Amino acid sequence: MNKRIVVSWSGGKDGCMTxxxxxxQGYEVISLVTTVPQELERTFGHGERTEMIRLQGEALGIPVHFIECTFDSYTDKFIEAIQYLKQQYHISAIAYGDLYLDGHRQWGEKVAEAAGVVALYPLWTKEExxxxxxxxxxKSGxxxxxxxxxDDVLDESWLGRQIDQSFLRDIQKTASCPMGESGEYHSYVYDGPLFAKKIQLEGEELxxxxxxxxxxxxxxxLV
Known part of the structure; x- marks a missing residue:
């Protein structure tokens, strides 16, 4: 297997760590792959503006491939996109940031198999x-x-918090998975070791x- 791959990307910490x-490990990531509902200009994963995902790709120096789809066509369009990227760029795999939810992994492996590539799960672990x-x-930087x-797990005071040592301490006092694996919280990465530029965020609105x-x-x- 060659090491040309794409990474499933929603803009958060799990995808970034992936x-x-x-x-x-020596892989060449030729694209970040993000699904978007047709005509909404927001991501399926977190409902983030596509422009914020484009900025991450620019800061990382990796192009973003947006997959336009509907809820009903989500899987088929995802498979078609991976097949296209395989044909155009000779990728051998797609990587996902899932940690331990078997249903998510089964879907990802099914999609990869249908597209003729390998599914990679570098963060896969146990719930505990x-x-x-x-x-x-x-600790990653x-x-x-x-x-x-x-709403049923975390209140609005968590919005805007940095995922740092204090977050690590406080999330253990809640009913949330520490990593938010079941969607208890979502994050947006704006800087770090692979970023050539930092993304400056201003004007918060709840x-x-x-x-x-x-x-x-x-x-x-970008700054």
């Missing part, structure tokens, strides 16, 4: 190791902010959605 780990995974992230929380609260940024740019 990217970092694989580059350390999630706290150690968060410790590893905090990457900087991320919490941009979304589930938005209440159906079952979650989200932090929007009115201004964002």
């Amino acid at each position: 990217l970092h780990t694989l580059i350390e 190791a999630a706290l150690e995974a968060l410790r590893n992230y905090v 990457y900087q991320a902010v919490v941009i979304r929380v589930r 938005i209440q959605l159906e079952t979650t609260k989200k932090l929007e940024f009115k201004n964002f740019r």
Whole structure:
């Protein structure tokens, strides 16, 4: 297997650690792959503006490939996109940032097999190791902010928090998985070892959605 791959990317800490780990292992990441609902200009994963994902790609020096799809066509469009990237760039694998949810891994492996590539899960671990995974992230040098929380687990005071030592301490006092593996919280990485530039975020606005609260940024740019 050659080492040309793509990484499934939603802009958060798990994808970033996946990217970092694989580059350390000698893989060549030719693209970050992100799904977007047709005509919404926001990501499926976290509901983030596509422009914020583009900025991450620019800061990292890795192009982003957006997959336009609907909820019903999500899997088929994902497979088609990976097949296209395999044909165009001769990739051999797609990497995911999942930690321990078997259903997520089964879907990812099914998609990879249908597209004719290998599924990589460099962060895969056991549920009880999630706290150690968060410790590893905090020590990694990457900087991320919490941009979304589930109302039934975390309140709005968690929005805008940096994922650092104090976050590591406090998340253990909640019912959340330390890594937010079930969507208890989502993050946005704006700086770190692989970033050539930092993403500056300004103008925070809290938005209440159906079952979650989200932090929007009115201004964002590379510095």
